[in-house]
Amino acid sequence: MQLSRITSMIEPFALQLDLAAGTMAGAESCIARRASDMRGYYADESALERLIREQQDPVHYETFESPVPEEYGQVKFCISKLYPGLVGDEYFMTKGHYHQTAETGEIYLCLRGQGLMMMKTAQGVCNWQEFAPGRLVYAPPFWAHRSINTGCEPLISLCMYPGDAGHNYGDIRTEGFPKRAFQRDGKVAIV
Numbered sequence: 001m002q003l004s005r006i007t008s009m010i011e012p013f014a015l016q017l018d019l020a021a022g023t024m025a026g027a028e029s030c031i032a033r034r035a036s037d038m039r040g041y042y043a044d045e046s047a048l049e050r051l052i053r054e055q056q057d058p059v060h061y062e063t064f065e066s067p068v069p070e071e072y073g074q075v076k077f078c079i080s081k082l083y084p085g086l087v088g089d090e091y092f093m094t095k096g097h098y099h100q101t102a103e104t105g106e107i108y109l110c111l112r113g114q115g116l117m118m119m120k121t122a123q124g125v126c127n128w129q130e131f132a133p134g135r136l137v138y139a140p141p142f143w144a145h146r147s148i149n150t151g152c153e154p155l156i157s158l159c160m161y162p163g164d165a166g167h168n169y170g171d172i173r174t175e176g177f178p179k180r181a182f183q184r185d186g187k188v189a190i191v
């Protein structure tokens with residue numbers, strides 16, 4: 001899909017975030033990914049199938065999107081809410097993505113919870129940064145990024161990115177990330 005280079009004139013607006021609940025009033029859309037949407041992403045596929053079966057395919061993560069056009073010059077923002085849990089011994093995580101316009105970065109401001117931002121380049125260089133309340137993580141242009149919840153409560157972040165960034169899920173689905181986060185002996189192990 002070719003993203004628009006046209007920038008629309010829109011009206012200023014304000015909206016209310018619930019920082020504790022991780023919701024956005026007046027959100028344009030709420031994307032919910034269920035455990036069954038995560039097939040192919042976890043190391044232990046049978047553990048994921050068990051989770052889908054035994055917990056009625058629970059919501060894995062939700063994104064509340066701002067009502068801002070996906071256009072060059074706009075600043076998109078969203079609330080990302082990733083629930084806590086394990087698939088086998090691997091922490092719940094998002095699919096991860098590159099940006100469709102690869103030369104665009106993103107800011108994640110963690111509002112609640114504990115976790116990691118796992119990042120990688122197309123050349124396979126890997127980097128991860130810690131999420132904790134008040135901690136800001138910068139995912140630079142060209143870096144794929146995935147959130148991982150290593151805590152016991154929802155991991156909630158406010159994300160801000162250029163309007164024409166777009167999402168490219170396909171490449172990272174094929175490549176995968178070089179590192180995964182597991183719970184081993186009660187601790188976070190990045191393997």
Ligand SMILES: [Fe+2]
Nearest residue numbers: 099106145161
């Ligand atoms: Fe992104």
